[in-house]
Amino acid sequence: MGRLAADKRIGDLLEAITRLGGARELVLIGAGPARRAVAARAAALGLGSRVRFAPFVSDRDALARAYREASCVIDPGPFETFGLVVLEAAASGARVVACSSTPSAQVAAPLVETFRAKDPEDLALAIERSLGRPGDAAAAMALGDRLTWPRVFEAELADLERVLG
Secondary structure (H helix, E strand, O other): OEEOOHHHOHHHHHHHHHHHOOOOOEEEEEEOOOHHHHHHHHHHOOOHHHEEEEOOOOOHHHHHHHHHHOOOEEEOOOOOOOOHHHHHHHHOOOOEEEEOOOHHHHHOOOOEEEEOOOOHHHHHHHHHHHHOOOOOHHHHHHHHHHOOHHHHHHHHHHHHHHHHO
């Protein structure tokens, strides 16, 4: 979901998919400067027919539906400042995998399986763990209720007032 760029480590995801075997399709939603390189890497790994590029989704309801319909939502990048995709996907009820360095993975725990940065083998294991466990709709709903924008801003304001106080 989002920007296809080298810092997103999509190559690690492609390598992890080759380790998983099977015939699952990988859908990359979004656009960006790395699209050609990702397509070339997928072809070189023999995944060309299993990787599909879909356009960016801006409609919130359509995005939540895409998250829920996915077998697993994966954020392979280790350099997320927060990782909104991870949080949105978890709150939508999706199975989610994210790098252990992604701050939102900690916020959405235990709904997110994590892996070590830049480690395609550990990423593959996290994907397997995620696919092997049932979804938790109640926990996803609770996360979404707890982290509405008004509540997050209210908590942030309270923290700032404590710092200045």
